Amino acid sequence: LFDSVELAPRDPILGLNEQYNADTRSNKVNLGIGVYCDDQGRIPLLKAVRQAEIAQTEAAAARGYLPIDGIPGYNKGAQTLLLGKNSALVAEGRVLTAQTLGGTGALKVGADFLRRLLPGSKVAISNPSWENHRAIFENAGFTVDTYAYHNAATHGLDFEGMLAALDKLPTQTVVVLHACCHNPTGVDPTLDQWRKIANVVKEKQLVPFLDIAYQGFGEGLEEDASVVRLFAELGLTMLVSSSFSKSFSLYGERVGALTLISASREESTRVLSQLKRLIRTNYSNPPTHGGTVVSMVLNTPELYALWTQELTSMRERIRAMRIQLVEKLKTHGVKQNFDFVLAQRGMFSYSGLTSAQVDRLREEHAIYAINSGRICVAALNSRNIDYVAEAIAKVL
């Protein structure tokens, strides 16, 4: 039966992670996968999460099936994070949310839904983008093209190129946009640039699919939702995939949400019924644990306050690492200007390192980065940053 099955290529990021885990060198550093580590190099268990988990364990609640679209308080919490406390759209019943298996699950459910709705449409993702974007939409049956995004020469945004590319897309093309903390580059448009992007999306009748996997890691929870709110204010109907994997440090719990903004309450009802049908025939309903924890944190004022403090600490630690990396590269004699690292946001930096330099970092220094030159700044800490800066200086 399985004779003809070919070996599939590994996911470039998860594959590199396996290679890192198998490396026996004691000085190894993993700047590959996008995971936030604290200054001790560990994935933190947030205090707010721990408190919610203790309360949940003490409550010894039964584990019945959740509704197909998940926990109502969770979905409400996800909507509030995106659109704010007093959203008119929410009040009008135009916003619908389903708890999903991570941000990946949200993208997948959204992709399957759109494929049925728009069989003639293509998808456009940024060049470059998170590798899984292409894979998810292709796997759902779409042809995936790219729009210009990163300018390697300036280490910034190719804004003119991006606008021109979006302007050329056929009507009803699905455009995947990173709402903040672009993965892999760390380069985000300014709010003013986003206004122009949103106008093109509206004029050209493109279908925006905003991906927000790092809310709170850019400028703050509210600030990082600005792009979603900007699109919403323009009256655009759209899809949004949220991931709480990073912001709650709950990677393995698969906590995400798919939110759709429709034209009316009545339309929302029809759309949600179709989403539920897709989910039912896929994984039936989401798991209880992570969703319950996130819902408790989002809906309990004290836990919410604690969580936002912890999220702020994570964001500020990454920022401090960016500053130190740039300083230490200078200390180690690097002449190139790395100040662009300070302008990037979120967990990642497109460092400008070549594939050959990344290979040398791994082979000679046990430092793992993505071949594109992407490094995870959130994996730097006070113990490894000198070593990393020195090694980068050596391979440059």
Ligand code: PLP
């Ligand atoms: N979207 C982007 C841009 C990401 O970087 C990630 C990272 O994992 C995801 C979506 C998926 O998130 P999750 O791990 O919650 O599936």
Ligand code: TYF
């Ligand atoms: O980009 C990253 O490193 C994270 C983690 O298939 C990730 O988003 C990477 C690859 C993948 C799933 C998650």
